[in-house]
Amino acid sequence: MTENGKTLKKIPNIIIEPPGPKSRSWHERAVRHMRGYSNQVKQFPVVWESGHENTMTDVDGNTYIDFSAGIYCNSTGHCHPKVAEKIKQYADKLMNCHDFTTPVKTLFLEKLASLLPGSINGIQLYCGGSEAVEAALRAVRVIKGGKYEMFSFWGDWHGKTMASMSLSSLGNEAFGPRAAGCHLSPVPNCFRCPFKLKYPSCSLVCMDILEGTIDNEGTGMQAAMVMELIQGYSGTVTYPDEVYKRVEDICRKRDMLLVVDEILTGMGRTGKMFCCEHFGLVPDVITLGKGVGGGFPVSAFAVKEEHAWALEKASASTTYGGNPIACAAGLATLEVIEEERILDNVNTVGEYLKGRLSELKEAHTIVGDVRGRGLLLAIDLVKEKGSNEAFADAGKMVYEKAFAKGLAWIPAGNILRLAPPLTMTEELAGKAIDIIDEAISETEKHYGIN
Numbered sequence: 153m154t155e156n157g158k159t160l161k162k163i164p165n166i167i168i169e170p171p172g173p174k175s176r177s178w179h180e181r182a183v184r185h186m187r188g189y190s191n192q193v194k195q196f197p198v199v200w201e202s203g204h205e206n207t208m209t210d211v212d213g214n215t216y217i218d219f220s221a222g223i224y225c226n227s228t229g230h231c232h233p234k235v236a237e238k239i240k241q242y243a244d245k246l247m248n249c250h251d252f253t254t255p256v257k258t259l260f261l262e263k264l265a266s267l268l269p270g271s272i273n274g275i276q277l278y279c280g281g282s283e284a285v286e287a288a289l290r291a292v293r294v295i296k297g298g299k300y301e302m303f304s305f306w307g308d309w310h311g312k313t314m315a316s317m318s319l320s321s322l323g324n325e326a327f328g329p330r331a332a333g334c335h336l337s338p339v340p341n342c343f344r345c346p347f348k349l350k351y352p353s354c355s356l357v358c359m360d361i362l363e364g365t366i367d368n369e370g371t372g373m374q375a376a377m378v379m380e381l382i383q384g385y386s387g388t389v390t391y392p393d394e395v396y397k398r399v400e401d402i403c404r405k406r407d408m409l410l411v412v413d414e415i416l417t418g419m420g421r422t423g424k425m426f427c428c429e430h431f432g433l434v435p436d437v438i439t440l441g442k443g444v445g446g447g448f449p450v451s452a453f454a455v456k457e458e459h460a461w462a463l464e465k466a467s468a469s470t471t472y473g474g475n476p477i478a479c480a481a482g483l484a485t486l487e488v489i490e491e492e493r494i495l496d497n498v499n500t501v502g503e504y505l506k507g508r509l510s511e512l513k514e515a516h517t518i519v520g521d522v523r524g525r526g527l528l529l530a531i532d533l534v535k536e537k538g539s540n541e542a543f544a545d546a547g548k549m550v551y552e553k554a555f556a557k558g559l560a561w562i563p564a565g566n567i568l569r570l571a572p573p574l575t576m577t578e579e580l581a582g583k584a585i586d587i588i589d590e591a592i593s594e595t596e597k598h599y600g601i602n
């Protein structure tokens with residue numbers, strides 16, 4: 153088999169039942185110290201040795217097709233030579249100089265600004281997604297003269313710092329109350345409508361409720377709506393196209409800012425550089441992370457030119473944000489995305505995958521929904537055809553069976569998330585779907601479903 157012109161060994165190549173003995177041993181030693189791993193790791197504790205383009209190899213020598221991209225990060229495939237080279241170059245040259253400018257930082261900022269939609273060109277750089285969201289929310293307060301009330305949808309995920317977490321759904325008892333002024337409104341999730349209505353006959357009642365939430369929960373300090381354009385963590389939840397315009401209008405009518413969190417959807421993942429471009433939406437503020445650094449920790453938020461004055465007051469000073477290695481990784485990643493026409497690949501392979509996923513939906517009783525855009529896709533498992541009753545046990549089984557056959561991917565209860573590197577080939581994508589198909593058939597058999 154060849155991939156990107158290179159001859160590769162058999163892919164996937166499972167030589168010992170995973171997680172193998174070396175994986176188990178390394179993982180056991182790690183969890184003596186570090187607890188709180190994600191379910192993804194707990195369910196299948198392989199320990200990774202290396203990644204190459206669209207594959208990953210564990211410490212036992214098993215090679216998997218990668219349908220996780222770290223966690224939506226490896227936009228240019230694992231260890232892209234140009235990105236790796238730039239990182240190595242700056243590791244030898246200059247690792248940190250606080251928030252001083254470096255040539256590579258200037259080049260990265262210029263490149264990013266040239267790609268951002270509309271007049272968005274005021275940028276601050278950080279390392280993680282939550283940090284970028286938190287900083288964006290600080291900037292919103294400045295832009296809005298101290299107004300602090302923010303709104304988002306049920307099921308949104310914006311991070312683990314206090315404000316970002318307060319606009320997210322997936323907390324647990326350890327998190328306590330939300331930060332003051334943070335409110336969530338019912339999500340326009342048509343597959344699992346909170347009002348059990350059907351689109352379009354529902355007339356998007358959820359948008360009326362959003363207006364009600366903003367007007368009734370708000371106390372005159374309404375500052376912004378913060379949204380994921382496709383909910384990632386909640387299972388690639390997509391909305392009808394008209395939702396975006398409605399949300400934008402709701403914000404404009406109230407002189408509120410629209411913040412779109414593109415940490416997961418940005419940098420080509422959905423087939424356009426930024427997901428908002430699908431809907432002709434130009435937000436006031438955009439947050440970026442994950443794919444920006446091709447796997448290296450790089451994040452940012454950016455605002456429209458008219459709001460850029462506020463960045464002076466929402467200080468950009470941070471220990472690691474915009475460090476030379478991160479900027480080198482970011483610059484190289486953006487250049488590779490352009491030079492290698494990676495968006496074209498996302499659209500071609502994404503279309504192919506959507507076709508194959510539709511076939512899975514036709515063929516399998518427990519596949520209730522398949523959805524997504526570009527290479528941000530999901531399979532939603534249900535207990536009965538035509539219902540939307542989540543089948544989480546089946547989700548766990550399909551995830552584990554497919555993983556054991558050589559597919560590294562991302563579970564979320566009944567929802568299986570497909571997020572390969574943006575360089576994924578159609579050949580490997582086809583093999584991945586064959587594996588999923590087999591894993592679903594075996595799971596249906598296990599539950600006596602045909």
Ligand SMILES: Cc1ncc(COP(=O)(O)O)c(C=O)c1O
Pocket residue numbers: 280281282283285309310311312380384385413414415416441442
């Ligand atoms: C949409 C979105 N925003 C913010 C975050 C937080 O990013 P990080 O985990 O890098 O802090 C995530 C992480 O999954 C995300 O998906």
